[in-house]
Amino acid sequence: xxxxxxxxxxxxxxxxxxxxxxxxxxxxxxxxxxxxxxxxxxxxxxxxxxxxxxxxxxxxxxxxxxxxxxxxxxxxxxxxxxxxxxxxxxxxxxxxxxxxxxxxxxxxxxxxxxxxxxxxxxxxxxxxxxxxxxxxxxxxxxxxxxxxxxxxxxxxxxxxxxxxxxxxxxxxxxxxxxxxxxxxxxxxxxxxxxxxxxxxxxxxxxxxxxxxxxxxxxxxxxxxxxxxxxxxxxxxxxxxxxxxxxxxxxxxxxxxxxxxxxxxxxxxxxxxxxxxxxxxxxxxxxxxxxxxxxxxxxxxxxxxxxx
Amino acid sequence: xxxxxxxxxxxxxxxxxxxxxxxxxxxxxxxxxxxxxxxxxxxxxxxxxxxxxxxxxxxxxxxxxxxxxxxxxxxxxxxxxxxxxxxxxxxxxxxxxxxxxxxxxxxxxxxxxxxxxxxxxxxxxxxxxxxxxxxxxxxxxxxxxxxxxxxxxxxxxxxxxxxxxxxxxxxxxxxxxxxxxxxxxxxxxxxxxxxxxxxxxxxxxxxxxxxxxxxxxxxxxxxxxxxxxxxxxxxxxxxxxxxxxxxxxxxxxxxxxxxxxxxxxxxxxxxxxxxxxxxxxxxxxxxxxxxxxxxxxxxxxxxxxxxxxxxxxxxxxxxxxxxxxxxxxxxxxxxxxxxxxxxxxxxxxxxxxxxxxxxxxxxxxxxxxxxxxxxxxxxxxxxxxxxxxxxxxxxxxxxxxxxxxxxxxxxxxxxxxxxxxxxxxxxxxxxxxxxxxxxxxxxxxxxxxxxxxxxxxxxxxxxxxxxxxxx
Numbered sequence: 093x094x095x096x097x098x099x100x101x102x103x104x105x106x107x108x109x110x111x112x113x114x115x116x117x118x119x120x121x122x123x124x125x126x127x128x129x130x131x132x133x134x135x136x137x138x139x140x141x142x143x144x145x146x147x148x149x150x151x152x153x154x155x156x157x158x159x160x161x162x163x164x165x166x167x168x169x170x171x172x173x174x175x176x177x178x179x180x181x182x183x184x185x186x187x188x189x190x191x192x193x194x195x196x197x198x199x200x201x202x203x204x205x206x207x208x209x210x211x212x213x214x215x216x217x218x219x220x221x222x223x224x225x226x227x228x229x230x231x232x233x234x235x236x237x238x239x240x241x242x243x244x245x246x247x248x249x250x251x252x253x254x255x256x257x258x259x260x261x262x263x264x265x266x267x268x269x270x271x272x273x274x275x276x277x278x279x280x281x282x283x284x285x286x287x288x289x290x291x292x293x294x295x296x297x298x299x300x301x302x303x304x305x306x307x308x309x310x311x312x313x314x315x316x317x318x319x320x321x322x323x324x325x326x327x328x329x330x331x332x333x334x335x336x337x338x339x340x341x342x343x344x345x346x347x348x349x350x351x352x353x354x355x356x357x358x359x360x361x362x363x364x365x366x367x368x369x370x371x372x373x374x375x376x377x378x379x380x381x382x383x384x385x386x387x388x389x390x391x392x393x394x395x396x397x398x399x
Numbered sequence: 400x401x402x403x404x405x406x407x408x409x410x411x412x413x414x415x416x417x418x419x420x421x422x423x424x425x426x427x428x429x430x431x432x433x434x435x436x437x438x439x440x441x442x443x444x445x446x447x448x449x450x451x452x453x454x455x456x457x458x459x460x461x462x463x464x465x466x467x468x469x470x471x472x473x474x475x476x477x478x479x480x481x482x483x484x485x486x487x488x489x490x491x492x493x494x495x496x497x498x499x500x501x502x503x504x505x506x507x508x509x510x511x512x513x514x515x516x517x518x519x520x521x522x523x524x525x526x527x528x529x530x531x532x533x534x535x536x537x538x539x540x541x542x543x544x545x546x547x548x549x550x551x552x553x554x555x556x557x558x559x560x561x562x563x564x565x566x567x568x569x570x571x572x573x574x575x576x577x578x579x580x581x582x583x584x585x586x587x588x589x590x591x592x593x594x595x596x597x598x599x600x601x602x603x604x605x606x607x608x609x610x611x612x613x614x615x616x617x618x619x620x621x622x623x624x625x626x627x628x629x630x631x632x633x634x635x636x637x638x639x640x641x642x643x644x645x646x647x648x649x650x651x652x653x654x655x656x657x658x659x660x661x662x663x664x665x666x667x668x669x670x671x672x673x674x675x676x677x678x679x680x681x682x683x684x685x686x687x688x689x690x691x692x693x694x695x696x697x698x699x700x701x702x703x704x705x706x707x708x709x710x711x712x713x714x715x716x717x718x719x720x721x722x723x724x725x726x727x728x729x730x731x732x733x734x735x736x737x738x739x740x741x742x743x744x745x746x747x748x749x750x751x752x753x754x755x756x757x758x759x760x761x762x763x764x765x766x767x768x769x770x771x772x773x774x775x776x777x778x779x780x781x782x783x784x785x786x787x788x789x790x791x792x793x794x795x796x797x798x799x800x801x802x803x804x805x806x807x808x809x810x811x812x813x814x815x816x817x818x819x820x821x822x823x824x825x826x827x828x829x830x831x832x833x834x835x836x837x838x839x840x841x842x843x844x845x846x847x848x849x850x851x852x853x854x855x856x857x858x859x860x861x862x863x864x865x866x867x868x869x870x
Binding site for chain 2: 262265266268269272273275276277279280281282283389392
């Protein structure tokens with residue numbers, strides 16, 4: 093590898109690595125939103141996934157046990173959201189916010205109980221990058237895409253699978269119909285609330301998996317509130333990606349790049365305070381949500397409580 | 400003759416209202432069975448029970464001699480029962496193919512042309528072929544004209560390939576030619592081994608294709624039997640409990656000043672201008688420009704204007720708000736309840752209560768959510784609200800669509816009375832008979848141009864103008 097492109101490779105590889113947990117969460121959110129549910133508890137699911145992963149991996153010494161625990165923890169938060177928002181018919185925004193806040197409190201409590209005052213925190217064995225033989229030696233593309241931890245490859249497969257389910261299966265059709273016109277869907281025998289529950293819980297599991305990726309493939313430990321709004325960024329990614337699996341994959345990369353940019357700029361030692369670059373992803377999220385992304389149409393029934 | 404569908408002593412209550420009280424109904428193969436009744440008589444509810452959308456409080460549903468319990472429409476479809484609903488059940492943002500796939504519940508039937516051959520009668524496939532005319536699998540439903548959407552509804556009902564078809568006022572949204580074509584298709588479907596329940600308000604339809612007719616009134620069966628030997632006044636009396644009425648107001652021949660002028664159509668006070676047009680010729684936009692809903696350069700219209708839109712479920716009421724709230728929403732400035740920035744809710748509610756009586760709107764009271772009213776009663780409410788502000792100009796688009804005989808008579812009568820009192824009334828209806836019976840003057844809109852119809856023109860001459868055969 094020539095020395096001149098090394099910074100670029102580093103930047104792009106970081107963009108992919110940082111984008112991975114975001115894409116997991118966004119993939120989950122796209123399922124929920126296409127089914128007509130705006131799930132703000134995705135931030136809570138991610139955070140629960142982080143803690144589940146840290147405890148699971150710490151206790152077992154196996155990072156994959158941690159990944160599985162993260163998945164389950166994310167699903168549990170989503171199940172709580174589904175119970176409140178879909179079955180008890182509380183406003184989705186309020187229910188999602190409440191579940192996220194509850195998750196912040198509960199994860200903090202469990203974490204302190206688990207570490208019981210130790211200062212070392214939960215040390216975990218992380219997932220190492222897995223170079224794919226042959227592919228990883230392609231110039232530029234190889235080190236960027238094919239020398240990543242396993243969850244990065246898996247998220248590619250997950251997004252492809254979600255695309256297939258949404259557009260090629262009857263289940264996906266029913267899910268989209270539930271999100272566009274719940275009344276019409278019900279007239280055709282679709283069990284709207286059941287399908288929404290399924291989409292939300294699977295989505296929460298994916299967000300939990302994203303949180304687990306953050307712990308086990310990036311940070312290596314748990315800290316309170318460590319997701320720092322990544323779940324909300326995932327919601328912005330869904331908007332920017334126009335509620336389409338391919339779109340959210342690109343949007344997640346863009347957000348990953350915006351975050352990675354701060355390292356590049358810090359390394360360049362510019363006169364601009366580094367805090368400015370920390371703001372970049374959030375500014376991008378704001379821009380996405382205010383429609384810089386162009387005129388896009390959300391599912392017609394998004395956020396509407398179904399009777 | 401074999402009975403394919405039997406409903407035995409079905410009862411259903413919604414809160415304190417008894418929608419159905421021990422209603423029995425049966426359908427035999429090869430027949431078109433008409434189901435008549437006023438708005439709120441329980442026709443739709445009865446068919447929703449037969450289709451598994453509503454669970455009855457008491458009674459049995461028997462399909463082909465086997466008592467069944469439908470938990471959802473899926474169960475009904477599995478036994479070959481298809482339904483065309485009063486409101487469209489297609490997803491507007493999806494394609495025709497996706498909607499058929501949704502209705503069938505399995506991939507492969509999405510094109511609708513081929514389906515499980517074992518369950519499709521020959522009449523079914525012939526019907527299906529005719530319904531496909533003018534539809535393409537990749538059309539986005541929201542871009543289709545209303546007639547095509549209605550044909551898609553029937554294709555959806557047949558998507559799993561059944562021989563029992565329940566239709567809830569399928570012709571309410573269709574133009575006259577489309578209506579007669581659809582009725583012929585249904586007759587053909589029944590003759591080929593199917594069975595059809597047709598909910599309708601139009602007695603002409605009953606007499607043209609129906610074999611047997613059942614009349615419901617206030618949740619009970621009034622009469623059931625062969626249509627042969629029945630009369631219009633007999634059926635009407637069974638539906639509403641009173642005989643047919645004649646219009647009481649003679650339209651005056653001394654016209655008032657021009658109150659509205661837009662795009663070459665000028666309307667004077669005391670006249671009812673009937674607009675005849677085939678769908679998609681620009682009448683929709685013209686009516687909206689006259690009503691001020693769409694911007695119009697050079698339009699001269701005297702306020703206040705009342706607009707009664709065709710699609711009352713999206714342009715009319717907010718289902719979650721109460722009747723009084725909906726009422727005030729359109730009439731917030733009325734001095735009877737406006738108290739500066741505040742509202743005298745008690746006064747508004749009292750008036751709402753009065754209106755429910757005047758227009759005989761069946762509702763739980765002024766505080767009931769608008770969404771709890773049946774379609775026809777919602778229409779009456781919107782109509783009442785539009786006329787409440789004593790408009791100088793009234794623009795009505797299919798004002799009696801979906802209304803029963805009694806309510807239709809009522810609405811037409813009110814329009815005539817408003818004209819007699821000096822208002823300028825413009826009525827567009829896709830039902831040419833309605834236009835002819837209401838209008839004191841007739842215009843045709845063809846390819847966005849307004850054509851004057853000479854007095855005494857024949858139906859054929861008007862039809863020729865509508866299709867643009869003459870100038």
